Amino acid sequence: MAQIIHPVRGLPLVHRPRRLRETPAIRRMVRETRLDPSAFIFPMFVVPGENVRTEIPPMPGNFQVSLDILIDEAAEVVEAGVPAVMLFGIPETKDEEATGAWAEDGIIQRATRALKRAHPELVVIADTCLCEYMSHGHCGVVAEDGRVENDASVEILARTAVSQARAGADMVAPSDMMDGRIGAIRETLDEEGFSRVPIMSYAAKYATCFYGPFRVAADSTPAFGDRRSYQMDPANVREALREVALDIEEGADIIMVKPALPYLDVICRVREAFDAPVAAYQVSGEFAMIKAAAQNGWIDGELAMMEALTSIKRAGADLILTYFAKDAARLLKAG
Ligand SMILES: [Zn+2]
Numbered sequence: 001m002a003q004i005i006h007p008v009r010g011l012p013l014v015h016r017p018r019r020l021r022e023t024p025a026i027r028r029m030v031r032e033t034r035l036d037p038s039a040f041i042f043p044m045f046v047v048p049g050e051n052v053r054t055e056i057p058p059m060p061g062n063f064q065v066s067l068d069i070l071i072d073e074a075a076e077v078v079e080a081g082v083p084a085v086m087l088f089g090i091p092e093t094k095d096e097e098a099t100g101a102w103a104e105d106g107i108i109q110r111a112t113r114a115l116k117r118a119h120p121e122l123v124v125i126a127d128t129c130l131c132e133y134m135s136h137g138h139c140g141v142v143a144e145d146g147r148v149e150n151d152a153s154v155e156i157l158a159r160t161a162v163s164q165a166r167a168g169a170d171m172v173a174p175s176d177m178m179d180g181r182i183g184a185i186r187e188t189l190d191e192e193g194f195s196r197v198p199i200m201s202y203a204a205k206y207a208t209c210f211y212g213p214f215r216v217a218a219d220s221t222p223a224f225g226d227r228r229s230y231q232m233d234p235a236n237v238r239e240a241l242r243e244v245a246l247d248i249e250e251g252a253d254i255i256m257v258k259p260a261l262p263y264l265d266v267i268c269r270v271r272e273a274f275d276a277p278v279a280a281y282q283v284s285g286e287f288a289m290i291k292a293a294a295q296n297g298w299i300d301g302e303l304a305m306m307e308a309l310t311s312i313k314r315a316g317a318d319l320i321l322t323y324f325a326k327d328a329a330r331l332l333k334a335g
Pocket residue numbers: 129130131132138139175176
């Protein structure tokens with residue numbers, strides 16, 4: 001070694017990538033991925049009643065809130081610089097037709113009207129699904145033999161999307177994974193005079209164990225069976241591209257991959273193949289893992305939060321649905 005290391009110039013290297021990592025200022029200049037609060041969407045859970053603010057145990061810092069509290073919580077979202085919320089509703093009663101999903105006075109419809117009145121600048125995205133409103137907890141209509149019926153479900157989903165748009169939702173987000181629902185929702189919205197309302201499609205939504213904490217939050221655990229006959233097999237990526245292609249063809253404006261961190265390759269492939277804005281949902285289990293490890297002192301929670309969000313962005317997501325939205329936005333704001 002001694003003879004090749006020159007006393008002044010050291011190793012005869014042309015390339016020394018470390019030059020650009022020397023100081024924080026230079027590192028900042030050459031940073032390829034930047035997070036901005038404008039990319040965040042904060043999911044919120046609305047329940048009936050008044051003055052309800054129940055923390056969701058596996059999701060510390062996230063609450064089921066009644067309408068009155070929702071307004072205050074949303075004020076914090078706006079204050080943090082987060083432009084949008086995704087609304088999930090937990091209705092008073094559930095049935096086999098998901099009446100609460102499309103009722104004019106349904107929980108989401110009331111929440112949307114209240115939010116738009118209190119915070120007109122906040123983008124309100126309505127989760128369009130049936131599972132929270134079905135007594136059996138599946139995302140569609142269940143036939144006598146226990147199968148989830150596609151086409152009958154799509155009809156109710158389209159009706160739900162229209163009622164959400166009528167209540168003032170800025171965007172609808174079908175999360176059911178039925179075939180043909182984007183086309184049906186687009187057509188129904190247009191017929192009812194809502195051609196200006198965009199659709200954010202949960203296009204590649206996987207049947208993952210990482211939804212665990214959400215089911216506590218949204219009270220939507222299926223009473224029997226699982227969701228593998230409509231949500232995607234975690235082993236598949238070509239199928240994700242096909243699902244996304246179909247949804248774009250049917251009129252989706254924004255496409256989503258869910259979950260995010262265990263599926264960065266899917267986000268990346270979708271980003272490369274399509275021009276539509278790509279959203280990624282950092283789901284409850286991803287959030288809970290970071291929180292739990294941080295509470296145990298096993299990981300730096302803040303650094304893990306920012307690194308995970310940066311990775312999702314780097315993989316190609318334009319938008320990130322995340323329970324960290326407020327915290328991350330505040331941290332970014334503080335510089
Ligand atoms: Zn669902």
